[in-house]
Each structure stands twice: as structure tokens, then as C-alpha cells.
Amino acid sequence: MSLAARWRDSALVVAAILALWQAINLVGGDNLMTSPLATVQHAADMVGQARFWPHLRETVTAYLAALAIAVFGGIGFGVLLGAHRLTGEVAEPIFVALYSIPKVTLYPVILLAFGLGIQAKIAFGALHGIIPIVIFSLNAVRQVNRTWLRTARTMSLTPMQTVRHVIIPATVPEIFSGLRVGAALTLLGTMLGELFASQRGLGFLLMTAIDLHDVKTIMAIALLITLFSVAMNAAMLALDRRLHARF
Amino acid sequence: MSSDGASVHAALVGVTRVYPARAGQPPVHALGPLDLELQRGEFFSVVGPSGCGKSTLVDVLGGLAPPSQGEALFEGKVLGSTVPDGVGVVFQEDASFPWLTVWENVAFGLRRRGTDAAEIRRRVDYALGFMGLQGFAKAYPAQLSGGMRQRVCIARTLVMQPRLILLDEPFGALDQQTRLLMGDELLRLWRETGATVVLITHALDEANLLSDRIGVLSARPGCFIAIVETGWSRDRDSTLAEDPRFGAVTARLWAYLRPESLRALGQQAPAVPDTLRSAAE
Numbered sequence A: 001m002s003l004a005a006r007w008r009d010s011a012l013v014v015a016a017i018l019a020l021w022q023a024i025n026l027v028g029g030d031n032l033m034t035s036p037l038a039t040v041q042h043a044a045d046m047v048g049q050a051r052f053w054p055h056l057r058e059t060v061t062a063y064l065a066a067l068a069i070a071v072f073g074g075i076g077f078g079v080l081l082g083a084h085r086l087t088g089e090v091a092e093p094i095f096v097a098l099y100s101i102p103k104v105t106l107y108p109v110i111l112l113a114f115g116l117g118i119q120a121k122i123a124f125g126a127l128h129g130i131i132p133i134v135i136f137s138l139n140a141v142r143q144v145n146r147t148w149l150r151t152a153r154t155m156s157l158t159p160m161q162t163v164r165h166v167i168i169p170a171t172v173p174e175i176f177s178g179l180r181v182g183a184a185l186t187l188l189g190t191m192l193g194e195l196f197a198s199q200r201g202l203g204f205l206l207m208t209a210i211d212l213h214d215v216k217t218i219m220a221i222a223l224l225i226t227l228f229s230v231a232m233n234a235a236m237l238a239l240d241r242r243l244h245a246r247f
Numbered sequence B: 001m002s003s004d005g006a007s008v009h010a011a012l013v014g015v016t017r018v019y020p021a022r023a024g025q026p027p028v029h030a031l032g033p034l035d036l037e038l039q040r041g042e043f044f045s046v047v048g049p050s051g052c053g054k055s056t057l058v059d060v061l062g063g064l065a066p067p068s069q070g071e072a073l074f075e076g077k078v079l080g081s082t083v084p085d086g087v088g089v090v091f092q093e094d095a096s097f098p099w100l101t102v103w104e105n106v107a108f109g110l111r112r113r114g115t116d117a118a119e120i121r122r123r124v125d126y127a128l129g130f131m132g133l134q135g136f137a138k139a140y141p142a143q144l145s146g147g148m149r150q151r152v153c154i155a156r157t158l159v160m161q162p163r164l165i166l167l168d169e170p171f172g173a174l175d176q177q178t179r180l181l182m183g184d185e186l187l188r189l190w191r192e193t194g195a196t197v198v199l200i201t202h203a204l205d206e207a208n209l210l211s212d213r214i215g216v217l218s219a220r221p222g223c224f225i226a227i228v229e230t231g232w233s234r235d236r237d238s239t240l241a242e243d244p245r246f247g248a249v250t251a252r253l254w255a256y257l258r259p260e261s262l263r264a265l266g267q268q269a270p271a272v273p274d275t276l277r278s279a280a281e
């Protein structure tokens, strides 16, 4: 697909969503969904208020911490398991199985282990994100073409040179795909962690608004989270495509 | 051919190679026992039925895999499982790096070695020209045909200026005309550099045309059943095919190889089931 066509398609999707949203508002009224314009205005108001910032900071901190754990833990684990053929073969189906169980079932365990604070959110976010990153990294390393490694040997590369100039370029595109999925799932996990049993963060604001039936605030927060998530994913997808272009 | 120690460049002494048993699979005796002395600067080809251990032979000669028994020597030193300086290998499979341009692929080994930039540029540009790839310096391997990618790999090996060049079916993906021309280029390079060349090929006339000597391998485990000396002059090229002696050499190669190829086919084909057999009779 050409770049122009991709932009056009994206614009069409956004326009369709806005139209549908406006239509629901017209039919169901402000108690069902606030209009797009009112939602944007309210979101802007919220962001302008000082008491909003600690919540945002809490969510962002939890997300970044969870992401760091998922990324470093996931790549580290995946590369180690993938480098050893046998452990890789044994570990991969286990992680795929873990990937498919709904992790919400583990939430009570995490609450018991970490309490109600930010740690539980971080743990829950990391738990969601780390598994795809492990799977992708593991497969990236397992699938490094043997002939490339043999070529490195015929050119008398040192082990460090082989890692730097063959293994890393060969695995980065695949690992990055894992990061893209992992980053999205980490956000999901972190938000889920905030919805239940937390006292701060965007998720907490969302739950409070639901209790008060404050539709405007619900919509505004949903909008902010969606925008962030879509922007992050689009940026990573663009980079992902560039990395994969040559393979 | 004389075998005085001074001119022997690489050698195999009683070499066998057995791939160890793997889950549910018995060990595979792929090669040997094999003896071979390669003279410095000779062009030696190896022909043999498919699966007879030709690539395994390249591994052992290049120090990529140690022999199970016996010794492989290069310039008087016993090889283990490191590739010594001065040996270049072009693999049967495509080994180009998809994340590098053609130019960067060819420069890869020299850069790692720390050769200075001007020298790298000189050698890479020369090799690209030599391989007919000048116009593709900035292209990525994914944009090239299989045959062109294989040429990138050959160029990448040549710029390292190896003294022993091992080529495992390098022209497999090329059409017959290009093959002949590449063969001429290879001969020119061989003459200019004085390198020792070992070429694995399945094309009998290619082996005939290019080589001083041709080793014919038996079906697996591959052993030399004959080593044929061609007697061509050093400044030969593809016009040699017109020489009346040319056909005779190819015919001799085929006479050695035919029963082995039939055996190799039998190793792969399942036995004919009785039901089919009675129907055919």
C-alpha cells in the first residue's frame, strides 16, 4: 500500500468513528455518550486542572516501570532460551500456553503479593507484556540463519563481532515486533490493574466516574487513553515496517 | 601429479565424517575414508551424486567441521573447528545478509578485519565489476535474483583474497550461458591470483572445463572412486568445449558417475511395494 493510500484509509476510519460517535450522542443523549466535541473540551479542561496531574503521573510511572520490566525481562529471557536449542523448544509451547490464559485470573494472587499500591499495577502490566516479548525474542534467536553464522566463522569474526554484526541485525526486526505487541499489552495490563483496587491513576479516575455516572469524564479519560495507545502503536508499527522491509 | 610436500597446499588424510545420532535417527556416515592432496594453485573440482557428502567435504576442508577420523591440513597445519586465515568459503545456500546493501555485503569481511577504507573501496568496486554487479551496489539482496545473490556471496569471499577458495555449487542458480561466462571469469581470477580452488559442482562439463583434476565421489558415504586429470593448459576458457578431447573427458566422468548416481537414487527411493511389482509383471 502506498503511503498516501494508507493515510487516506486511516482518515476514513477516523471519520467513520467520529460520525458513529456523534450519531450515538444524537440518538442516546449525553447520558449515554457525550458528543466528540464536548468530550474533547472536557478532556482539555481535565488536563488543565492541577489535581489531574498526580493521577496521570501515577499511571505513566506504573506503565513505564511495567514496560521496562517486560522489555528487559522479556528480551533477556527470550534470547537466553532461544540461544539454547533444546530449552527453546521446551519453553516455547509453555509460553504460548501462558499467553493464551486470561491473566485476570491471576489478579487476586498479585494483589495478595503486592498489596493495593503501584507495585500491583506494575506487576500486572509487566505480566501482560513480558510473555509476547519472550515468545518473539525466543523465535528471533532460534531462527537466525545458520549459514549467516557459518559465514561469520569463515571471516574469522570474534564472538563479539558476530553478536554485533550478525545476530543483532538478524534478530532486531522480530524482537521489535514482540515489543510492539508487548507495549500494547503492558498498557492493557497496567490499566486493568488500576481499575480494580487502586487509589490513584487514570484507571482510578475512570472507576470513580463510573460510580458517579459521570459520562463526560468517562469519555474524556477513554479518549486520552485511546489517543495515547493509538499514537504509540502507529509509531511502533511504522518503525516495525521499516525494520522488516529488507527481509 | 607429484606429491612432494612443498607444493601440497591442503590435504585430507584418512578423513571420515559421521553425523552423530539424533532423536530417533541413526548416525549418518556422510563421508570417507578419504585421502586427497591439493597442489598449490591447482583447480580441483568434485562431482558426485546428490547427498554423497560434497558439502560435508567443504566443511572439513574449510575447518568448519572437524573430521570424525583422520586429519585435514591447510598449509601444513592441522585443522580443527576454526576456519584458518587464507581460506574462503562460498556456501551452497544463499548466505547474503538481507539487512545490508550489496556493497556493504561485499565489504563485510574486510570491515570486520579493519582494512582501511580506501583499500576496501578499491577491492569491493573491483569485485562488483568482476561479478557484473556494478549497477546493484545500493540494492538489497531481496531485490536480486537467486543467481545474483550467489554472486554477491562469491564477491564477498573474493575480496578477502583467500589462498584457498572453496566453492559449493556456486553457479547452481545460474542459467547455462551465465554459468559459462562466470566460469571464464573464475578461470581468469584463478590465473591472476594463483589461488587454489576447490569447486563442488553437479555439472560434469563445468567440472571438465574448469579443472586441472576432478575427483569423482561415490554415493554416500562419499569416497573418491576416481581422480581424473584433464591436462588442459592454464589459459583455457569456455571455447575449450570445441576440443575433441573435451567430450571424451566428460564421457569418462559420466562412466564413473552413472552407477553411483543410480545407487544414490536407490538410497532415497522407497522399495517398490509387492502389489505394484506384481501388477507391472
Ligand SMILES: Nc1ncnc2c1ncn2[C@@H]1O[C@H](COP(=O)(O)OP(=O)(O)OP(=O)(O)O)[C@@H](O)[C@H]1O
Residues within 6 Å of the ligand: B019, B020, B028, B029, B030, B048, B049, B050, B051, B052, B053, B054, B055, B056, B057, B092, B220
Ligand atoms: N547436520 C547433519 N546431521 C545429520 N545428517 C546430515 C547433516 N548434514 C548432512 N547430513 C547428511 O549427510 C549426507 C551428506 O550431506 P551433504 O550435505 O554433505 O551432501 P551433498 O553431497 O552436499 O548433497 P547435495 O548434492 O544435496 O548438496 C546426507 O545424507 C545428509 O542427509
Ligand SMILES: [Mg+2]
Residues within 6 Å of the ligand: B054, B055, B056, B092, B168
Ligand atoms: Mg551440498
